[in-house]
Amino acid sequence: MASASSSTSIPLPSRRSCTYDVFLSFRGEDTRTGFTGHLYAALNRKGITTYKDDKNLRKGHVISKELLKAIEESMFAVIVFSPDYASSSWCLDELQKIIECKNQLGLQIEAVFYGVEPCDVRHQRGTFEEAFNKHEQRHDREKVKRWKDALTEVAAHSGWTSKNQDEAVLVENITQHIFEILIPKLPSSMKNLVGINSRVEQVITLIGLGLNDVRFIAIWGMGGMGKTTIARAVFDIIQSRFEVTCFLYDVRDRCEKKDITHIQKQLLKQMNISSNVVHDKEEWRRMIKNSLHLKKVLLVLDDVNHEKQLENLAGEKDWFGPGSRIIMTTRDFHMLRKNKLHETYNVEGLVEREALNLFSLEAFNLPKPSEEFLDLSKEVVKYSGGLPLALKVLGSYLNGRPIAVWHSAIKRIKKSSHSEIIDVLKISYMGLEDTEKNIFLDIACFFKGWPKDYATEILERCGHDAEIGIDILINRSLVTIHQNNTLGMHDLLEEMGKQIVIQKSPNDTCKHSRLWCLEDVEFVLTQKKETEAIHSIVLHKVYRKTEVNQRDLSFSKMCQLKLLVLDFVEVPILCDIPCTLKVFHWISCPLKTLPLKDHQHYELVEIVLSCSEIVQLWDGEKVLEKLEYLDLSGCRQLKQTPDLSRAPNLKKLDLWGCKELDYIHRSLAHHKRLVELKLSECRSLKTLGEKLEMSSLEILDLSDCSRLRRLPDLSGAPNLKTLDLDGCEELNYFHPSLAHHKRLVDLNLRGCGRLETLGDKLEMSSLERLDLESCSSLRRLPEFGDCMKQLSIPELRYTGIEGVPTSLGSLAGMSELDLSGCDNITGLPLSLGCFVGLKKLVLSRFVELSCLPHKTHGLESLKVEDFSDSTNIVGFLRSLPCLTSLSSLTLSYDIGSSREESTLSYDIAHLASLTHLDLSHSSFLRVPISIHQLPRLTCLKLSFCDELEVLPELPSSLRELNAECCYSLDASNVDDVISKACCGFAESASQDREDILQMLIPGKEIPAWFEHQEQDEGVSLSFPLNCPSTEMVALALCFLFDSIQDLHRFWPKVICNGKEFINATLYVTTGSDNLFIVCVNGYYFSKLLCQHNRFQMLFPVDIRVKRCGARWVCKQDIQEFKKRRSQTGKRKATLELNMDMIPHSSTSRNKMLVVAPQLNEQEEERAVTAEGPIRHLASRKSSDPPELLPLFPLHPSSHSS
Secondary structure, three states: OOOOOOOOOOOOOOOOOOOEEEEEEOOHHHHOOOHHHHHHHHHHHOOOOEEOOOOOOOOOOOOOHHHHHHHHOEEEEEEEEOOOHHHOHHHHHHHHHHHHHHHHHOOEEEEEEOOOOHHHHHOOOOHHHHHHHHHHHHOOHHHHHHHHHHHHHHHOOOOEEOOOOOHHHHHHHHHHHHHHHHOOOOOHHHOOOOOHHHHHHHHHHHHOOOOOOOEEEEEEOOOOOOHHHHHHHHHHHHHHHOOEEEEEOOHHHHHHHOOHHHHHHHHHHHOOOOOOOOOOHHHHHHHHHHHHOOOOEEEEEOOOOOHHHHHHHOOOHHHOOOOOEEEEEEOOHHHHHHOOOOEEEEOOOOOHHHHHHHHHHHHHOOOOOOHHHHHHHHHHHHHHOOOHHHHHHHHHHHOOOOHHHHHHHHHHHHHOOOOOHHHHHHHHHHOOOHHHHHHHHHHHHHHOOOEHHHHHHHHHHOOOOHHHHHHHHHHOOOOEEOOOOEEEOOHHHHHHHHHHHHHOOOOOHHHOOEEOOHHHHHHHHHOOOOOOOOOEEEOOOOOOOEEOOOOEEOOOOOOOOOEEEOOOEEOOEEOOOOOOOOEEEOOOOOOOOOOOOOOOEOOOOEEEOOOOOOOOOOOOOOEOOOOOEEEOOOOOOOOEOOOOOOOOOOOEEEOOOOOOOOEOOHHHHOOOOOOEEEOOOOOOOOOOOOEOOOOOOOEEEOOOOOOOOEOOEOOOOOOOOEEEOOOOOOOOEOOHHHHHOOOOOEEEOOOOOOOOOOOOEEOOOOOOEEEOOOOOOOOOOOEEOOOOOOOOOOEOOOOOOOOOOHHHHOOOOOOEEEOOOOOOOOOOOHHHHHOOOOOEEEEEOOOOOOOOOHHHOOOOEEEEEEEOOHHHHHHHHHOHHHOOOOOEEEEEEOOOOOOHHHOOOOOHHHOOOOOEEEOOOOOOOEOOHHHHHOOOOOEEEOOOOOOOOEOOOOOOOOOEEEOOOOOOOOHHHHHHHHHHHHHHHHHHOOOOOOOEEEEEEEOOOOOOOOOEEEOOOOOEEEEEOOOOHHHEEEEEEEEEEEEOOOEEEEOOEEEEOOEEEEEOOEEEOOOOOEEEEEEEEHHHHOOOOOOEEEEEEEOOOOEEEEEEEEEEEEHHHHHHHHHHHHHHHHHHHHHHHHHHOOOOOHHHHHHHHOOOOOOOHHHHHHHOOOOOHHHHHHOOOOOOOOOOOOOOOOOOOOOOO
16 A cells, blocks of 8 residues: 655745656666556646656666756656666666755655565665675675665655555555645635635646746636636645736726726736836836746736737736746637637536535535435536536525525526526526615626725615615625725626616617616717616726717706716716716816706715816805715815805815815804814915804814914814814914813824914813824923823924923823924923823933933833933933833934943843843944843844944844844854854744744855855755754744845745745845844744755845855754853853952942943953953052943953053
8 A cells, every 4th residue: 555755744846947847767677668657647647747768778877967957857756666676777876866866956755666665675685685786796886885875765764665556546646646745735715615626736737837938828718617716726826936926806807997007017016026107008018028037927817808918918928037827817718719828727617516515505504405405406506507606696595595485496597598697697686675686786887896885885875775785795695895895796797787787678778777888878968868767877987087979968868867977087068967866976077167056956965076177166055955975175276165055964075185275165164064074285275264163073184284374263163073283384373262172082283383382271181192293383381181081192202392291291191202303302301200100201312311210110111312422321321220111122322432422331131121122223332241131132123233343142032133234243243143043042932832033134144054055046945854853943044135226124935845934024225235044943844844845035026135044953052052151151250250359449339330341252261361351450459440341332442451
């Protein structure tokens, strides 16, 4: 019976350039026309590219270069050991080369023992012994020994044996095993899709992953067969094999709604390739080719229906690098004939067993029907044609229905021919209530792809109960919701919905209930007869102007029209608007005013005219008693708001970006039901009047009204919750009514640079957020009343305040205080002592910095930055040990150029709770040596410390180090720190959960400690296990890279044997060489490892990886690390003893106790000799003043003599 390989995981072949999936090694005279021939044929049927030497007679005794190259360029070697295998020196040379490639290139080996026992091969007994007796007479002893060792190594692992095994079964098992290794498992989200496995397997077989050519593959079939689902599953499985990937959904639909250049741009965007602003499709074609022609690309184009789409998005084979695969799905068989495709997969319906399973899951939530419904279910399945969509829709419709409904549905199905699948789908539609039917038709005709909330709102305003209706359609599998919360619907269902509308009167467009084509709308408008049937018109062409071939539009004869959308339609005149209309949208409307009649009662609930040419919406009073939403945002020529006195139910008015608006009609100031008023970026607006009497108003947005100078009296808006005045640069008057507002929650005054006062005291009991950032003229904060219990974190950065009132600190919710940029505050405010609940404090640019008040000992986060003179913060730093709860500390300053200015005596080891330390953008030379005594430190940031020369020993708790742009670091010190950090991590890391250490450090070479290195440029590394898996504690990987351009943040991924197991986040802002080191514990990789492993790093296209390195961190490494640490500890103990011997006065003793010289191991060894600086100190007279060793010395040798 066949046994599987002993590998503990399934390794995916690497990106190593491979010509063949499998190399077959066999003794031709034994098995060429028998077992090996059958195996070769079976592998090829699976699409596994296999090399088999078909020369019956090999000339000469030296293995050919062709065979050597074939072995090197294969992912697998299958060795068929037959009785006379060892009699061929050629076979033994092959075997020796295979072992060499296994150890050096990661070649995977599968052994087949055909007619022989594995133990005979391993110990060279029987025919193998006889063969070697002859070889020993003909060949030198060393060569024979190498052959024997190769046999022993391969045969030591379990393989496949033909003993008691049917040959056909053995061939099938071996083939399937290799196929499953080559192709990873389906994503968990798709495992429950009925019939998906076999179809995905067949498509991947056609793709030919092991080949380096560029291939175009088509997945073809009728709608509803699952083409997109299959393509997505294939994409998810194989995408890790490619450098850049992209899945473009709904190409046909996108091309109908948007220009092809928009889709070309999306293609590059999805592949993370930056692009310039281009408008011409030919230029986009050149850009796609230039960006991708050297890259291994996986591109899926879903639902292609025209050759021009393929031509503009995928062009020719030379657009893509070697090994690229372009997959398209299509319904159009003619597409296959017109384009040169390598392979085509025809998606057929589910077989009866699969179809019954899928139907049962939808109809009964069970894998198979109960006996009562079994025969009925089989009838439904029989007439569904195996179409997954039909089975799903019918199953959802019949779920929970009585048998009588089942019989009725089956009768309807039988009346439809197998080709009329839409008639089958219509059965589910016919079972809907009238409201759900209308919602379904509206989505099919108009709202597919629209945001769900937006479409729901429109449908509700048209009189539909849309929230419940859409849920019913989702439950019936007629509508789906995409991840971005947009409405989705299968193309067949969309087609069915539009057919239902058309079939009611196929020869008379005027009798259609819905119009969505421009040509149909133009035709209807030219007719002189009544068009009562039409109740919805939607022309929604995003990013595309549409011209109507008529000078004017008149909808007067559409007496039932409720929904009219004319977005981006160009027509100079609109004669009238039907009074029955409820929702009117015309984005980019060219009209100057709306043709609304006086005294005419309109049913309008929503008007959207954003980005239009409107100058005056209407003149005089217009009766719009049902109007709830009016959107005039972006109407740059609008001068004034209309009279809204006859629109009493208006709830939301959007006037954002009306830059010429300078007059607000008086009717608005007294509107009683308006809830939200947006006036942001109305840059001509100077006043809102004296007082607003708007009892329902909750949101008032006046942000960036740069000429607004005064706020009106808001006492008449008692329900106001949000007031946004961000960017009101001229505002200089804060109305006293606001200071006592009881319901205001959010007050934003950011950037009000002329505002000088907020009054004497605020009594705003509901206020939660107060933003005063950049109020540069504000010198004094008001007192804060006791009622303001909700206020927690006021924004005070860059204000002109000179102090902080004590009342602010007494607020129960006051947990954070950021005073950065407050240049008028010269020192720490004494009132800080009253901030008993303060958890986070940010300070910067202070001229005078004293000790922190004692009552701030509860601080958990402290940030001190932008200091130019370190002597002003010595006392401040000495007060930090009292912060026993401090978990995050950020210090950024220039320590100055002189010795005295750089002297800081502060022992960081006192901060035992510290987890995050950020010393970025500072000018010190060394990090405090006591940092390794911080037991909880997990993150250390040192970026842009361009004078930093040495890194200290890091604590084993560290999980992130960022030393970006620290170009003065000593390379030997960096190598030592990296190895110690990785070993320390391995020692401390938990083995029952994921744990990871990441480091970013400048460097030009991979440290020698990483014993497995890939010297060529690339992003992959292959190496074997060099110690038993039970001995491995961690894995350390190192990547040397640079960036083509500045990147602020990117997300590299590490792939182990084809499976993603690290997803990191890096910040890089330089083009110089960097080392990215990642060390993971055994929990990460224990289930992924095999005898030979391949690691890949997936970087953005702007990152170039130059070299890779790796090392297994074993228990022996940790023992050596402990030993070195112990020796270092002894030297430090001697150091401390010598320092205690130093005579010093009592006044300076404390200073000496908190100072530790920054020494590396070599310096420490010198320190305990007669020449060392400590011995020098110890030999001084007691009358000499003690030396104070700086925490951050300017030079490594600055205190050595």
